[in-house]
Amino acid sequence: MQLINLKTNILAKNFIYYEQIDSTQEEIWRLIKANNIKNGTLVMSELQTKGKGTHGRIWHTDEKNNIAFSFYLEMNCNIEKIEGLTLEMARNNNKYF
Numbered sequence: 393m394q395l396i397n398l399k400t401n402i403l404a405k406n407f408i409y410y411e412q413i414d415s416t417q418e419e420i421w422r423l424i425k426a427n428n429i430k431n432g433t434l435v436m437s438e439l440q441t442k443g444k445g446t447h448g449r450i451w452h453t454d455e456k457n458n459i460a461f462s463f464y465l466e467m468n469c470n471i472e473k474i475e476g477l478t479l480e481m482a483r484n485n486n487k488y489f
Contacts (some may be wrong), residue, residue: 395407395434400432401432402431402465403432403434403463403465404432404434404463405430405432406429406430406432406433406434407434407436408433408434408435408436409436410435410436410437410438411437411438411439412437412438412439412440412441413435413437413439413460414440414441414442414443415440415441415442415443415444415451416435416436416437416440416443416460416461416462417443417462418442418444419435420433420435420462420464423464424464429464430464431464431465431466432463432464432465433463433464434461434462434464435461435462435463435464436459436460436461437459437461438458438459438460439453439454439458439460440453440460443460
């Protein structure tokens with residue numbers, strides 16, 4: 393599946409969709425281990441059965457009105473410098489989306 397009308401250089405240019413998956417984050421790790429992932433990959437699912445959030449926290453979704461996703465980004469930075477990025481994006485989603 394491909395997303396159309398993207399205005400990004402790499403983010404979500406490679407898009408993988410599942411109706412149901414254990415965890416989008418775990419799927420990214422499986423793809424990394426299989427050496428089968430591209431920078432900017434977006435893995436999305438309607439339902440996660442064993443989702444993980446930031447720092448391994450459990451991320452619950454129910455069977456209606458959910459979108460669970462994870463991005464794979466190759467970054468050359470100190471990971472501590474981007475701590476809290478996902479929370480900031482969630483709080484200010486109109487600025488980013």
